[in-house]
Amino acid sequence: MTYVLEALGWGVLHGAWIAPVLVGAGALMLAALRGAHPGVRHGIALAVLAAVAAVPWIVGGYVYFEYAEHLDWVARNAAGHSAAELHALHSGMYSPVLSGPSASALAALAVGAALLWLSVSCRGLVVLAGESFALKRVVRALTDCGDEGRRGLLESLRHTLAVRRPVRLAVSPGLPVPMVSGVRRPVVLLPAGPAAPPDEAANAPELAHVRRGDVLTNLLQRLVEVTTSFNPARAWLSRRIERERELATDLLACRALPGPRSEYVRALMALEERRPQEDGLRLSLHGNGDLVGRVRALAYPARRRPPALRVALLAAGLMCACRLLGDHVVRPAVRGSVELVMERDLSTRIDEASRLTPGRDSRARTTTPPPPPAQPPPAATMNVPPADGAGATAVTAVTTRDAPRPSAAREAEPTRRRRRTGFGGGPPDHFQLRAPSMAQWLQRPPSARDHGSTRSAGGPERLAFTHLPLRAVRLDSARDPPAPGHPPPKGSVCVYLTWHERQGTEGHGPDQVAPGRGRAPQQSGDCPGPRQHHAGLHEHERENRGRQPPQHVHQLRRHPSLPWSRASSIQDSISSRSWSLSLPDDASSSASTA
Amino acid sequence: MPPTEPPPLPTEAELEVLQVLWERGPSTVRDVHDRLIESRKVRYTTALKLMQNLSAKGLVRRNDSQRSHVFESAVERSAIEARLVERFVDGVFKGSTGRLVLRALATRPASTEELGEIRRIARRMDEEDG
Numbered sequence: 001m002t003y004v005l006e007a008l009g010w011g012v013l014h015g016a017w018i019a020p021v022l023v024g025a026g027a028l029m030l031a032a033l034r035g036a037h038p039g040v041r042h043g044i045a046l047a048v049l050a051a052v053a054a055v056p057w058i059v060g061g062y063v064y065f066e067y068a069e070h071l072d073w074v075a076r077n078a079a080g081h082s083a084a085e086l087h088a089l090h091s092g093m094y095s096p097v098l099s100g101p102s103a104s105a106l107a108a109l110a111v112g113a114a115l116l117w118l119s120v121s122c123r124g125l126v127v128l129a130g131e132s133f134a135l136k137r138v139v140r141a142l143t144d145c146g147d148e149g150r151r152g153l154l155e156s157l158r159h160t161l162a163v164r165r166p167v168r169l170a171v172s173p174g175l176p177v178p179m180v181s182g183v184r185r186p187v188v189l190l191p192a193g194p195a196a197p198p199d200e201a202a203n204a205p206e207l208a209h210v211r212r213g214d215v216l217t218n219l220l221q222r223l224v225e226v227t228t229s230f231n232p233a234r235a236w237l238s239r240r241i242e243r244e245r246e247l248a249t250d251l252l253a254c255r256a257l258p259g260p261r262s263e264y265v266r267a268l269m270a271l272e273e274r275r276p277q278e279d280g281l282r283l284s285l286h287g288n289g290d291l292v293g294r295v296r297a298l299a300y301p302a303r304r305r306p307p308a309l310r311v312a313l314l315a316a317g318l319m320c321a322c323r324l325l326g327d328h329v330v331r332p333a334v335r336g337s338v339e340l341v342m343e344r345d346l347s348t349r350i351d352e353a354s355r356l357t358p359g360r361d362s363r364a365r366t367t368t369p370p371p372p373p374a375q376p377p378p379a380a381t382m383n384v385p386p387a388d389g390a391g392a393t394a395v396t397a398v399t400t401r402d403a404p405r406p407s408a409a410r411e412a413e414p415t416r417r418r419r420r421t422g423f424g425g426g427p428p429d430h431f432q433l434r435a436p437s438m439a440q441w442l443q444r445p446p447s448a449r450d451h452g453s454t455r456s457a458g459g460p461e462r463l464a465f466t467h468l469p470l471r472a473v474r475l476d477s478a479r480d481p482p483a484p485g486h487p488p489p490k491g492s493v494c495v496y497l498t499w500h501e502r503q504g505t506e507g508h509g510p511d512q513v514a515p516g517r518g519r520a521p522q523q524s525g526d527c528p529g530p531r532q533h534h535a536g537l538h539e540h541e542r543e544n545r546g547r548q549p550p551q552h553v554h555q556l557r558r559h560p561s562l563p564w565s566r567a568s569s570i571q572d573s574i575s576s577r578s579w580s581l582s583l584p585d586d587a588s589s590s591a592s593t594a
Numbered sequence: 595m596p597p598t599e600p601p602p603l604p605t606e607a608e609l610e611v612l613q614v615l616w617e618r619g620p621s622t623v624r625d626v627h628d629r630l631i632e633s634r635k636v637r638y639t640t641a642l643k644l645m646q647n648l649s650a651k652g653l654v655r656r657n658d659s660q661r662s663h664v665f666e667s668a669v670e671r672s673a674i675e676a677r678l679v680e681r682f683v684d685g686v687f688k689g690s691t692g693r694l695v696l697r698a699l700a701t702r703p704a705s706t707e708e709l710g711e712i713r714r715i716a717r718r719m720d721e722e723d724g
Contacts (some may be wrong), residue, residue: 269712
């Protein structure tokens, strides 16, 4: 339940800025449709309002289902973690750049926002329900109109406007102006006495409301308003909806009357003149231009049709803007906070290891001193070439099967420890697992995860990259890789792992899988380069497996501006599989920079 | 002598019972129940409870002289209607309620200048339409 509240809270918080953007786009559309029928503008405004109301649910649902895998992982590993650790992991999903109390504070903020929104919405719904009951009571208390002539006028107008449902006509001397209510059984409420409307023209707006179904749309609008009451942009949209509804109703009512247009205008004016004033005087300050605006719209309709090209261009522009907004703002804003759940836990270490391990990438070496010759090489090194023309960081999934270096050796290499990402933590120089597999390593409680390594008793050591660590790979290729020597920007993970495909994680020996084996250069001087090395991996794979190498890795690197939608589908395809990286048992034959 | 407090307003269900009494005059619970059941499913005990509530509010009087208690309205229909409408209209035009009703005119009345302009526009429309 807390997860649902958190997700909903993020939906509410994101809705605070998404809703004004939507309303702004709707305002542009309405401005472009100045010459169109007001009913069209009314429909567009209602659609925008519906979109605004749906934002918290859509974003909240997106957030919730996006980390469903993480929740599942937490559930599966709950036995090995304390509640505080699980909460920290969960909270970290929303604060990739913060840690500890800040992450918890953000999670609490989301829950608080959700609770506040729910309480305000529930209160608004209760108030609205009270209004509904009060209205029903008043309508029930009113007496039916006994004037046959007035009823005949109403029936005639109902026939003209093709209103199928029967309409009740109720009168009361206390009503100042005609009103209409009732979704299923519409009731026209007419003033009696001095404020009574003079003729059938006065009933036309009410029946036009019934014909257009405005009572129902008004009810839905009010329901939406109580759930979006926090947003001032929505208030503007509501007023615009009411204005367009009145204009559309006036147009329909005016056309339904047999007489000239001025007859309807004079009927409205008669209603206004007969309206009882609070103090008996009509003050000049009271007017708000509402009735004048309606009459002007009737008298001077915008005869010029909206240019189709302009509207089409505007619609296309809005669609592109929405797409760009969704790809580069909304999705990263939502998704980016979700995907980095393992960042501090795993990716940073991989990232750090990739930087600190002497790879074949020259840029990486510029910031990383070469290791001492006596240091044993990593058992396997997989370098990803940089993106085309970009200063990509050489990313290396490194593991060694060597024993952890003594602390004295680490102190002797202070520059390696100088590189710290913006994600906190003090990662080791090498990413070394003291576990037979990364999956098992990950399943340990964080406190039990050390960074030493053990050599398997026999056979190759294998890293099983299940979907979980792969989620740590941020496919945010829209961001430029960080320049060497600088930490990655907040919110990005500069880890690009690549590996050859190996379906399943069991039964692969070193003769079957050996990344770079036999092809990887042993010296940096004759290094064919990361790309060639990578290609060699694929060739090796093709020779041994008879399959095409996974192309998505290439695609990912080739397109630095890969949109989120594409990156998402690629990541989904990767995450849905199990990948294994078996390491050769012979270190001397592996890729190395020694 | 201090002015007497008006009786509290009936709820919608109680108003339904009151309307039966206004139409039929003094009636027993059975009579009211028979009338109510024509429009919706309602239990006899529910009708009895509603009439007891109305009696407690002072909106109906109970005559215990006969074996079957006879109830009659103690308030005028127009008075209840006027009070309900007054409260409703106050809410509608002061913005606190009335969001579910569609009005022919806006909350704020037009000024005299605006009415004058509307007349001019109507005359111009007559000239344009011939």
